[in-house]
Amino acid sequence: MKPTTKVINTPKISSFLKAFIAAFCFIIVLVSCAEKSGKISLDEARARTQVIPVSQGIRYQDSFTSARAQLRRLVTDSNFLGRKFNLPNAETFNRDAIALLLNVDSADGIRVYLAEDEKGLLKMVLVPVDKNGKDIITQLIGNNTAVRIPGISSAYARPGDGQVVENGQVCPPCEIGK
Known part of the structure; x- marks a missing residue:
């Protein structure tokens, strides 16, 4: 007797289904790697x-x-x-500007300097500091471009200069808790 070979017909998976499965797996990986709370870790x-x-x-x-x-x-x-x-009563800085400072290598905190701009207005200048309280002067962002908003001037750091955070929203109108 001659052995018989049985051929099993497997259904072909369409390229669309393959792409869908790959995309689904990619999304699952992204979701599982994302921060769950959106909060910055802290001590x-x-x-x-x-x-x-x-x-x-x-x-x-x-x-x-x-x-x-x-x-x-x-x-x-x-x-x-x-x-x-x-x-001013206060100055507000967005979360991204604060994160930018805290994400600097060796940053352990933020120092706020009171300063005066060319027009004589009081400004708050934020600088990352290391665990010894020493200012960390570095490039915070690589691209010196800004969004143009009519009526609002933009300042740029010159190439080679370190960068600090300054352009906060000056108050009033603001009061703590209101």
Whole structure:
């Protein structure tokens, strides 16, 4: 007797189905690798050393506002403070700008410098610092281009200069908790 070979017909998988399965697997891999909460990891005990109750923050802000008003009354040249110390209540920086600073190699925190721009306006300049509190001056982003928004000027770091974060949204109108 001669052995018989049985041929099993397997259905052909269409190229569309192959592409669909590959795309589905790729999406599953991407989803499984994505951050689940969207939160930045942190050491809560270390963060706790710099957290205060909002009521204390409001008292600090009220005290500053009051002292600024008192200083304006005491200075004989009423325009001097407006020209030289146009003090905002606060300045807001977006999450991406903060992440950019914290993502610098060896960054352990952010230092906020009070500064004055060419027009005499008070600005807050943010710089990453290492664990020893030393400023880290480096290129934060490689491409020195910006989105053009009518009426808003853009500043660019020159090639070779380090970069810092500055263009926050100045307040008022803002108050803690409101």
